[in-house]
Amino acid sequence: MKNFGFTVIKQRTIDYDQFDGRLLNEILENEPSFKVCLSCGGCTATCSAGDLVSFNIRRMNLMLRRGETSELENEIQKCMLCGKCQLVCPRGINLRNVIMLIKKNVVKYKSLSK
Amino acid sequence: MKHIVVIGGGIAGIEVACELTDAGHWVTIIEKESNIGGKLNNWSYLFPDFTPAEKIRESLQEKCEQKDFSILRETKIQSLERKNGKFEIQTSVNQQLNADAIVLATGYELFDAQRKEEYGYKIYDHVITSADLEKLLLPDGNLTTVTGEHPKRIAFVHCVGSRDEKSGNHYCSKVCCVTGVKQAIELKKRLPDVEIFCFYMDLRMYGKHFEELYRDAQEKYDIQFIRGRLSEASEKIDKSLLIKAEDTLSGRPLKMNVDLLVLLIGMEVGKGTAEAASACLLQCEDSGFLKTVDSFLKSNQSNSDGIFLAGSCTAPMSINDTILHARSAASEVNKWLKLMN
Numbered sequence: 001m002k003n004f005g006f007t008v009i010k011q012r013t014i015d016y017d018q019f020d021g022r023l024l025n026e027i028l029e030n031e032p033s034f035k036v037c038l039s040c041g042g043c044t045a046t047c048s049a050g051d052l053v054s055f056n057i058r059r060m061n062l063m064l065r066r067g068e069t070s071e072l073e074n075e076i077q078k079c080m081l082c083g084k085c086q087l088v089c090p091r092g093i094n095l096r097n098v099i100m101l102i103k104k105n106v107v108k109y110k111s112l113s114k
Numbered sequence: 115m116k117h118i119v120v121i122g123g124g125i126a127g128i129e130v131a132c133e134l135t136d137a138g139h140w141v142t143i144i145e146k147e148s149n150i151g152g153k154l155n156n157w158s159y160l161f162p163d164f165t166p167a168e169k170i171r172e173s174l175q176e177k178c179e180q181k182d183f184s185i186l187r188e189t190k191i192q193s194l195e196r197k198n199g200k201f202e203i204q205t206s207v208n209q210q211l212n213a214d215a216i217v218l219a220t221g222y223e224l225f226d227a228q229r230k231e232e233y234g235y236k237i238y239d240h241v242i243t244s245a246d247l248e249k250l251l252l253p254d255g256n257l258t259t260v261t262g263e264h265p266k267r268i269a270f271v272h273c274v275g276s277r278d279e280k281s282g283n284h285y286c287s288k289v290c291c292v293t294g295v296k297q298a299i300e301l302k303k304r305l306p307d308v309e310i311f312c313f314y315m316d317l318r319m320y321g322k323h324f325e326e327l328y329r330d331a332q333e334k335y336d337i338q339f340i341r342g343r344l345s346e347a348s349e350k351i352d353k354s355l356l357i358k359a360e361d362t363l364s365g366r367p368l369k370m371n372v373d374l375l376v377l378l379i380g381m382e383v384g385k386g387t388a389e390a391a392s393a394c395l396l397q398c399e400d401s402g403f404l405k406t407v408d409s410f411l412k413s414n415q416s417n418s419d420g421i422f423l424a425g426s427c428t429a430p431m432s433i434n435d436t437i438l439h440a441r442s443a444a445s446e447v448n449k450w451l452k453l454m455n
Contacts, residue, residue: 039315045343084345088343090277
């Protein structure tokens with residue numbers, strides 16, 4: 001295609017009507033403790049990976065809840081499953097299981113949406 | 115004349131006893147300590163307007179001297195039995211009391227900060243609790259670190275032992291948010307050059323003048339608020355502390371060196387209340403606090419007819435709320451006694 005010098009700007013608004021909750025629902029069904037996150041960031045503060053690279057486990061929850069799953073597949077690879085986040089969490093969320101469920105399902109839902 | 119036994123001689127107990135004496139009843143307070151006043155004796159200045167706790171203590175003391183009720187000090191209840199519509203109480207000093215109604219005003223205990231080991235209370239020198247800080251805030255309190263200098267940077271941690279699965283406490287202790295703001299302002303008044311940071315998850319300024327105090331903290335005292343829960347603190351070789359949190363609003367991990375770390379500890383139900391509850395066969399909430407029949411119109415009634423509840427044995431409560439709850443307990447007792455006639 002001819003390049004006219006125009007770029008298509010991706011909308012910045014979270015379009016909640018386009019929200020695809022399948023991945024989120026799959027995770028919540030298998031790990032209901034994930035529902036009660038209060039976004040305190042204790043997990044991210046203690047994260048072994050977050051010290052070195054831009055990995056924010058608290059944001060995983062938000063990304064899933066806003067349907068922003070395109071980056072998840074790459075992001076989730078940064079976790080080393082050390083489990084410190086789980087020790088800190090004031091709501092007792094089984095974060096290791098959450099990570100494993102995202103890993104397992106993120107590819108499945110990506111191929112389904114294609 | 116009806117006899118009412120009030121268990122607990124803190125703010126709620128004294129207030130309830132005064133009201134019931136005024137209504138023409140004979141009242142006996144059972145207090146486990148040698149002093150009355152309960153936890154009020156540990157505070158220096160009260161939120162939201164820095165009223166000296168001493169002032170409230172004195173007025174309670176005065177009331178106790180003026181009113182004609184008896185206080186049994188260093189006494190606990192051993193057992194309680196119902197006989198012919200009355201209560202028969204055995205005390206720890208082998209006294210027997212007969213009562214027409216009982217009011218439980220056994221209060222709360224402070225959360226033991228050592229249970230949050232990751233914050234290093236009683237492990238590191240410069241980690242203190244809000245209750246420890248209260249004593250230092252008195253005019254003769256010494257606000258220096260072990261090196262003999264004034265702290266240059268202080269951090270407050272909100273929700274220590276509250277809203278925390280790991281401490282076993284799911285509930286919010288209600289008063290710590292505003293206590294943190296109040297203490298931060300007091301520190302800033304005493305040490306104008308100090309930098310103060312409050313690490314919070316939510317700031318719950320629910321009461322009258324609380325929000326204004328929070329605004330003052332920002333506007334007049336430059337206190338900074340960072341939304342994130344501390345994951346841990348560690349001590350450096352110079353005894354200062356390295357703390358870690360996520361600044362959740364920037365979405366990035368944050369570390370900071372501070373000279374003093376203040377843990378805003380929450381309220382727990384405490385042994386006294388648990389013992390009294392089991393002696394009186396009362397039901398407790400999941401939180402351990404005593405169950406009231408409902409949260410609206412019967413918030414002073416226990417599950418057991420004739421046993422009433424006042425103050426923070428039912429839920430975390432500020433001093434002003436405690437006084438109001440105690441007065442409403444007295445009015446409920448009165449109504450009930452009239453019905454019994």
